[in-house]
Amino acid sequence: MSSPIGSDSSVLFSLGWNDAFAAELPTGLIPARVTRVDRGAAEVLSADGHFPVHYSAHVRRAAAADPVDLPCVGDWAALRRLPEGRFELEALLPRRTAFVRGGVGRVSRGGLSGDSQGQVLAANVDVVFVAEPALHATDTADLGRIERLLALAWESGGLPVVLITKSDLIGEGLDFLMEEVATVAPGVDAHAICSITGEGVEIVRGYLKGTRTAVVLGASGAGKSTLVNALAGEAVMEIQQVRAGDGRGRHTTVHRELIPLEGGGLIIDTPGIRRIGLYDMGEGVDMVFSDLEALADRCRFADCGHDSEPGCAVLAAIEDGTLPERRLESWRKLQREAAWMASRSDARLRKELQNKWKIIHKEMRKPGRSRP
Numbered sequence: 001m002s003s004p005i006g007s008d009s010s011v012l013f014s015l016g017w018n019d020a021f022a023a024e025l026p027t028g029l030i031p032a033r034v035t036r037v038d039r040g041a042a043e044v045l046s047a048d049g050h051f052p053v054h055y056s057a058h059v060r061r062a063a064a065a066d067p068v069d070l071p072c073v074g075d076w077a078a079l080r081r082l083p084e085g086r087f088e089l090e091a092l093l094p095r096r097t098a099f100v101r102g103g104v105g106r107v108s109r110g111g112l113s114g115d116s117q118g119q120v121l122a123a124n125v126d127v128v129f130v131a132e133p134a135l136h137a138t139d140t141a142d143l144g145r146i147e148r149l150l151a152l153a154w155e156s157g158g159l160p161v162v163l164i165t166k167s168d169l170i171g172e173g174l175d176f177l178m179e180e181v182a183t184v185a186p187g188v189d190a191h192a193i194c195s196i197t198g199e200g201v202e203i204v205r206g207y208l209k210g211t212r213t214a215v216v217l218g219a220s221g222a223g224k225s226t227l228v229n230a231l232a233g234e235a236v237m238e239i240q241q242v243r244a245g246d247g248r249g250r251h252t253t254v255h256r257e258l259i260p261l262e263g264g265g266l267i268i269d270t271p272g273i274r275r276i277g278l279y280d281m282g283e284g285v286d287m288v289f290s291d292l293e294a295l296a297d298r299c300r301f302a303d304c305g306h307d308s309e310p311g312c313a314v315l316a317a318i319e320d321g322t323l324p325e326r327r328l329e330s331w332r333k334l335q336r337e338a339a340w341m342a343s344r345s346d347a348r349l350r351k352e353l354q355n356k357w358k359i360i361h362k363e364m365r366k367p368g369r370s371r372p
């Protein structure tokens with residue numbers, strides 16, 4: 001067992017481990033994936049099992065200087081085995097993707113939430129499911145909410161996929177709805193699913209192949225939990241049995257926030273991700289409105305406001321019916337919000353939000369990191 005990966009590397013691969021992460025692992029340290037964090041400590045899954053770890057002085061110092069450096073669910077961590085047999089979280093491996101809460105925390109600073117700035121809610125998420133019910137109470141799917149969540153999804157660096165949930169509730173209108181959804185999600189896969197009958201659930205599972213990690217974003221009641229349960233199947237029950245079995249000396253019931261699914265793949269489900277709101281969506285907004293951006297490139301004036309300018313390609317597209325007018329309105333609305341958020345963030349935070357890769361580059365500059 002001299003391998004730094006531990007006794008059973010297939011366990012690691014089932015948690016999303018791959019060659020790219022392996023190349024970043026400092027020599028002599030043990031890889032583990034963070035399943036949950038709780039004030040100064042984390043729980044991890046590794047080839048050696050599921051256990052709590054404390055942060056090294058190095059991690060604590062870095063996190064005190066910048067909360068973005070705090071471990072979060074989904075992170076790959078490098079652990080050091082201490083002489084007494086315990087493990088310490090020594091370093092974080094560079095994040096491939098990250099959900100960063102910035103704007104909301106800033107705005108509510110001094111309020112009750114006590115949120116910190118630039119806090120990372122989840123890391124290394126490959127697929128972001130945007131769940132919107134076909135019918136929510138008596139309202140049909142909210143296209144504006146889909147656009148907003150797509151902006152967050154793009155911003156994270158993960159691959160967005162729209163899921164119209166509760167497809168059973170809408171009947172014949174479904175085809176029309178899916179056509180509308182396609183107009184607000186250019187270049188994004190969209191599927192109708194029903195977690196109760198299981199319709200479409202296999203399609204969702206397909207996105208997790210290759211042990212990908214996903215999150216499900218969506219409003220309260222969108223059907224996130226029902227979908228996760230449908231995907232998790234017996235895996236969730238298995239986890240509960242293991243927990244009951246190793247309950248020796250551990251009296252707190254732990255809700256694991258990184259859930260390995262039956263048939264492969266993982267879902268991150270944390271209160272933070274459930275409550276994710278809006279923050280600086282600058283880059284994400286452009287991705288969501290790529291159809292509009294492409295049209296705007298063809299406007300006669302580079303600074304066209306698409307109001308009444310001559311030669312405006314956007315207005316022409318609305319005129320001839322190829323672009324729904326509400327699409328331009330949504331674009332304006334989200335841009336206003338993004339600008340408003342930006343005006344409220346300080347320069348440091350704004351930079352962080354606008355460039356998700358900065359996190360990765362900063363990680364790479366850390367001392368003690370082995371390079372391939």
Ligand SMILES: Nc1nc2c(ncn2[C@@H]2O[C@H](COP(=O)(O)OP(=O)(O)OP(=O)(O)O)[C@@H](O)[C@H]2O)c(=O)[nH]1
Nearest residue numbers: 165166167194195196219220221222223224225226
């Ligand atoms: N008809 C129908 N109802 C569904 C479907 N999926 C979920 N529901 C119902 O919708 C309600 C909300 O589902 P949840 O899975 O709890 O929604 P959620 O997104 O997890 O909600 P929060 O926990 O508040 O964030 C529940 O009563 C579910 O039974 C579906 O495919 N069809």
Ligand SMILES: [Zn+2]
Nearest residue numbers: 299304306312
């Ligand atoms: Zn224009």
